[in-house]
Amino acid sequence: MAVEVRQVRTKAERKEFIRFPWNIYRNDPELGKNWVPPVISDYMNTLDTDVFPLYEHADLEMFTAWKDGEMAGTIAAVANHRHQEFHDDRVGFWGFFECINDQETANALFAAAAVWLNAKGLDTMRGPVSPSMNDQCGMLTKGFDTPPVFLMLYNPPYYNDLVKNAGHGIGQELLAWYIDQKIIDIERLRKIAAHVMKREKLSIRTLNMKDFDNEIELIRDIYNKAWEKNWGFVPMTDKEFNYLAKNLKPIANPHYIYFVEDSDGRAIGFSLSLPDVNQALRHVNGNPFSPWGFLKYLWYSRNISMVRTITMGVLPEYRNKGIDSILNTHIADYGGQHGVFASEMSWVLKANEAMSKLAKVIGGKPYKEYVIYEKRIS
The missing domain is CATH 3.40.630.30 (Gcn5-related N-acetyltransferase (GNAT))
Structure with a gap:
């Protein structure tokens, strides 16, 4: 079946969006060993445009992907107007990306985010940034064998292939020093x-x-x-x-x-x-x-x-x-x-x-x- 992409509209859908990663990590013993589940109440607030102060100068849209009647992935798109003013560019952001190991699903999520950001007048998408550069940034490419520390991200290795195969190149590389x-x-x-x-x-x-x-x-x-x-x-x-x-x-x-x-x-x-x-x-x-x-x-x-x-x-x-x-x-x-x-x-x-x-x-x-x-x- 074709991938269906839906916009998140209700509080219940937002919670469903946040709970989706459990499907990715809990079903994989190796990933589940190191993954740290997000604090649901924190993410509910971070993705609430009436609560999180970023959205006084930024717009947010959340998407879920569905395949064969099951949720298969999530992504959020953010147009941060203060970023555009400060850097004089037209860069938008994507984050909260979680996805089954399926390129078609990933492509559909990135396409939905790109169309939305483009409609905001933006010409570049950058991520993962969840939801701003002052929050959680970067997709893990090395160091999968240990859990992330507080406020750092963790992801399966195949996420990088999904992103690169969708046409994304390296913007910046980040390090964590032990x-x-x-x-x-x-x-x-x-x-x-x-x-x-x-x-x-x-x-x-x-x-x-x-x-x-x-x-x-x-x-x-x-x-x-x-x-x-x-x-x-x-x-x-x-x-x-x-x-x-x-x-x-x-x-x-x-x-x-x-x-x-x-x-x-x-x-x-x-x-x-x-x-x-x-x-x-x-x-x-x-x-x-x-x-x-x-x-x-x-x-x-x-x-x-x-x-x-x-x-x-x-x-x-x-x-x-x-x-x-x-x-x-x-x-x-x-x-x-x-x-x-x-x-x-x-x-x-x-x-x-x-x-x-x-x-x-x-x-x-x-x-x-x-x-x-x-x-x-x-």
């Missing part, structure tokens, strides 16, 4: 950090949870200034940043969130790392807020052994001065004192040689690779 803190020369790092702090007259502190809102404002300000020139970057609005901060606050450990300050007490850099709660979430089947799911989440959270460094930011005038050494030293020190000896630095553009050099200095290895694909659609 850092085994047991092999870090921590004494050397401490000496470097102390030297930089003395030379630049700097100090370091953790995030103050009692002043959370103002601390988040500091992070937002540095983040938007530090990442302004990065590929694909779009400054987050106050609403977007506050929404993200509110959702991450329950899992934040202030001892993994650092500010570096100058001699006047002005924050000039920060580092944001979070416990890899995926180690607990993989046991709750997408429902950590159900009574049984919450108990499971608490139980498995006791032994989280890894953190993810999501982002670091340094004001432009303090770049290339070794500020990162101060931040990395404190992350490693605190982790080591509390039995957490592994971290992932992700994601990092493969083309970003400065960040790759930094990762290597602290003993990092690029153990996972991702691709953001791109295709002209005009």
Whole structure:
């Protein structure tokens, strides 16, 4: 039978869209071993145009594919107007792609997204971006043998073939760096950090949870200034940043969130790392807020052994001065004192040689690779 593509219109259909990946991963023992089910309530909000603040400046459409009377795939298309204004281009995005191993189904999904994006005046589609560059990005191409860390994507290897066979080329390659803190020369790092702090007259502190809102404002300000020139970057609005901060606050450990300050007490850099709660979430089947799911989440959270460094930011005038050494030293020190000896630095553009050099200095290895694909659609 031919593939039928339907637009998602109701809340029930949105939930059906979100639940579809269970069909892909639970039916495959190897994939199911490493896949972490998404938190259903989080995805319901992320794909709700009345709730998620991205949609104040972006349009969303969701599609499902059906074959032989069964759902066979999903895709979302996003027209992010702030991206178009900031980069002066006509790039649209696709994400939340899940599909059976069937090229006809994949082609139908990509075609539906392309037609919708084209109708919005866009000439290029880029993805997976779910749903923005400030969220989950990239299709896994290497590192299928280990689970993804918090807020990173996982997919079957054949997804890459489906995308490439549908005419998409490589837009950017991303890396995830694994850092085994047991092999870090921590004494050397401490000496470097102390030297930089003395030379630049700097100090370091953790995030103050009692002043959370103002601390988040500091992070937002540095983040938007530090990442302004990065590929694909779009400054987050106050609403977007506050929404993200509110959702991450329950899992934040202030001892993994650092500010570096100058001699006047002005924050000039920060580092944001979070416990890899995926180690607990993989046991709750997408429902950590159900009574049984919450108990499971608490139980498995006791032994989280890894953190993810999501982002670091340094004001432009303090770049290339070794500020990162101060931040990395404190992350490693605190982790080591509390039995957490592994971290992932992700994601990092493969083309970003400065960040790759930094990762290597602290003993990092690029153990996972991702691709953001791109295709002209005009």
